[in-house]
Amino acid sequence: MSEVQDIIELAKRRGFFWPSYSIYGGVSGFYTYGPLGSLLKRNVIRSWADAYLSIGAIMVESPVVSPESVFRASGHLERFNDLIYECSRCGNRQKFESLLKEEEKGREFDQESAQGYVRERKLQCSSCRSDRITVKEYSLMFPLGKNDKAEERLYLRPETAQGIFLDFQLLLNQNRGKLPMIVIQTGGGFRNEVAPRNALVRLREFSMGEVEVFIDPETEPFRPDASYGEVHFLDNKGKVEMLSPFDASGKGVVRDPAMAYFIQRTHMLLVSLGVDPERLRFRQHLKSELAHYSSDCWDAEALMDGDWLEIVGIADRGTYDLKRHGDVSGTSMEVRDGERKFIPRVIEPAHGIDRIVMAIMAHSRKVTGRGYVVMSFRNGVAPYHVGIFPLFKKDGLAEIARELYRNYSSIDAACIYDESGSIGKRYARQDEAGTPYCITVDYETRNDKAVTVRERDTGKQVRISIEELTSVPILQNAKLAEKFSQ
RNA sequence: GCAGGUGUAGUGUAGUCUGGUCUAGCACGGAAGCCUUCCAAGCUUUCGACCCGGGUCCAAAUCCCGGCACCUGCACCA
Numbered sequence: 428m429s430e431v432q433d434i435i436e437l438a439k440r441r442g443f444f445w446p447s448y449s450i451y452g453g454v455s456g457f458y459t460y461g462p463l464g465s466l467l468k469r470n471v472i473r474s475w476a477d478a479y480l481s482i483g484a485i486m487v488e489s490p491v492v493s494p495e496s497v498f499r500a501s502g503h504l505e506r507f508n509d510l511i512y513e514c515s516r517c518g519n520r521q522k523f524e525s526l527l528k529e530e531e532k533g534r535e536f537d538q539e540s541a542q543g544y545v546r547e548r549k550l551q552c553s554s555c556r557s558d559r560i561t562v563k564e565y566s567l568m569f570p571l572g573k574n575d576k577a578e579e580r581l582y583l584r585p586e587t588a589q590g591i592f593l594d595f596q597l598l599l600n601q602n603r604g605k606l607p608m609i610v611i612q613t614g615g616g617f618r619n620e621v622a623p624r625n626a627l628v629r630l631r632e633f634s635m636g637e638v639e640v641f642i643d644p645e646t647e648p649f650r651p652d653a654s655y656g657e658v659h660f661l662d663n664k665g666k667v668e669m670l671s672p673f674d675a676s677g678k679g680v681v682r683d684p685a686m687a688y689f690i691q692r693t694h695m696l697l698v699s700l701g702v703d704p705e706r707l708r709f710r711q712h713l714k715s716e717l718a719h720y721s722s723d724c725w726d727a728e729a730l731m732d733g734d735w736l737e738i739v740g741i742a743d744r745g746t747y748d749l750k751r752h753g754d755v756s757g758t759s760m761e762v763r764d765g766e767r768k769f770i771p772r773v774i775e776p777a778h779g780i781d782r783i784v785m786a787i788m789a790h791s792r793k794v795t796g797r798g799y800v801v802m803s804f805r806n807g808v809a810p811y812h813v814g815i816f817p818l819f820k821k822d823g824l825a826e827i828a829r830e831l832y833r834n835y836s837s838i839d840a841a842c843i844y845d846e847s848g849s850i851g852k853r854y855a856r857q858d859e860a861g862t863p864y865c866i867t868v869d870y871e872t873r874n875d876k877a878v879t880v881r882e883r884d885t886g887k888q889v890r891i892s893i894e895e896l897t898s899v900p901i902l903q904n905a906k907l908a909e910k911f912s913q
Numbered sequence: 914g915c916a917g918g919u920g921u922a923g924u925g926u927a928g929u930c931u932g933g934u935c936u937a938g939c940a941c942g943g944a945a946g947c948c949u950u951c952c953a954a955g956c957u958u959u960c961g962a963c964c965c966g967g968g969u970c971c972a973a974a975u976c977c978c979g980g981c982a983c984c985u986g987c988a989c990c991a
Binding site: 432436437439440441442445446449451452453454455501502503506507565567585586588618620621622624625629716717718719720721737740742777797799816818819847848849850851852853854855856858865867869870871879881886888 | 914923924925941942943944945949950951952953954964965980981982983984988989990991
């Protein structure tokens with residue numbers, strides 16, 4: 428089985444995620460996060476948010492449903508409402524535009540007029556020469572309901588970023604007028620993908636963590652740290668280099684120092700979440716694959732099954748979005764600095780949360796010598812921090828363990844109690860859940876008020892008093908850490 | 914969306930070609946219990962499936978048609 432197939436199998440079996448709506452036959456592109464997955468995902472989002480809040484970012488939460496005007500201004504509608512034609516003889520599907528003669532391109536069509544045009548000119552399918560051609564609208568945008576009046580049409584947002592641009596002036600005011608300003612937003616995004624695939628890799632409803640960094644173009648407030656280590660770069664000329672972001676910026680591999688800085692931050696975040704640095708690279712987009720709004724883009728890509736998967740896109744959106752919304756809405760997006768007026772430029776690190784979850788799972792999965800699976804999640808993302816068990820249910824051990832669970836859970840909710848099956852089976856269950864520690868109450872506990880703590884990755888066990896254990900969350904327990912390091 | 918393949922308990926599978934003792938088998942898993950003084954041990958009991966809808970036939974998990982989902986490739990991918 429492939430890496431992704433292994434993860435999907437584990438995910439269904441252990442409750443990380445599974446396809447949605449299965450009792451009604453399923454709908455492609457939608458997944459439900461189960462008990463473990465929803466905790467894992469929550470931790471990823473929290474780590475992401477904390478990483479940016481800690482450098483002064485502010486957070487915002489805008490609606491998922493947006494009016495058409497937003498996407499007309501942003502360019503999404505134009506870019507993603509393609510007219511296509513479908514040939515009912517050979518099944519070929521192509522852009523309607525490809526049927527037009529050079530001089531006709533640029534002429535405006537809607538579905539009806541395009542269909543009329545096809546009939547009138549007896550246009551033929553370019554692959555089989557049949558004239559059984561139907562013009563259809565194809566859009567990656569999710570429209571809500573139907574409404575003839577453009578100004579009343581609503582869509583699900585394809586990215587959270589627009590919600591930040593729209594309220595730029597309000598946010599800047601909250602930031603007390605200061606640039607640079609970093610605004611973050613997490614939430615759902617919706618794209619009506621043609622072919623959703625590979626579980627969380629390509630979803631039609633997905634979670635994003637977007638960061639919009641607004642910069643005065645005459646300043647350089649962000650520069651990578653000279654001390655940060657090497658990162659795998661692949662530029663748009665196909666050149667692969669191991670460089671620190673600082674050197675990448677210095678040598679001009681990454682032109683913009685702010686871009687290099689956010690590559691560094693992204694690298695730091697992803698590695699701290701559990702993406703394997705050996706299987707992580709930053710790839711510059713080719714000119715031809717740049718989005719309509721961006722002039723440069725570096726993707727963080729994780730290696731899975733021999734393929735590099737985009738998990739974060741760091742785009743230089745320039746002044747495109749603010750300019751567009753300024754022009755179309757008539758609201759000024761300018762910033763004043765004394766006499767000077769300008770529109771800030773924007774660097775956008777956009778994180779695909781679900782894909783990051785997949786990458787973390789794939790890179791954390793270890794198979795032991797005996798063939799058992801251990802998910803070596805970093806402490807910060809593990810769904811549960813600790814499992815609490817009695818060695819046996821009888822002789823009062825379960826009672827002690829349950830009491831320990833009650834007490835411990837009041838200082839750290841990320842714990843789980845289990846008394847079923849053998850002790851080995853319970854350890855194995857928590858290994859698959861990626862729980863870093865397990866606590867076992869045994870016969871000695873009745874006398875010494877101490878328990879055994881077992882470490883997931885090493886299997887190492889140490890003994891510690893219940894009192895010490897319940898006084899501080901296990902991940903912050905210095906005494907315990909000391910015992911394990913001995 | 915196209916082409917090809919696949920769809921059996923929570924998971925992995927046997928059975929499908931060649932329709933009938935399939936009252937759908939096995940393993941893992943879940944639950945209850947016994948046993949067990951720390952890494953998926955063993956024993957007992959138990960839970961649980963033929964993707965959905967039509968059709969053919971005396972009879973369909975098995976053959977046919979349609980739908981849905983998944984996989985691979987192509988196309989698409991802000």
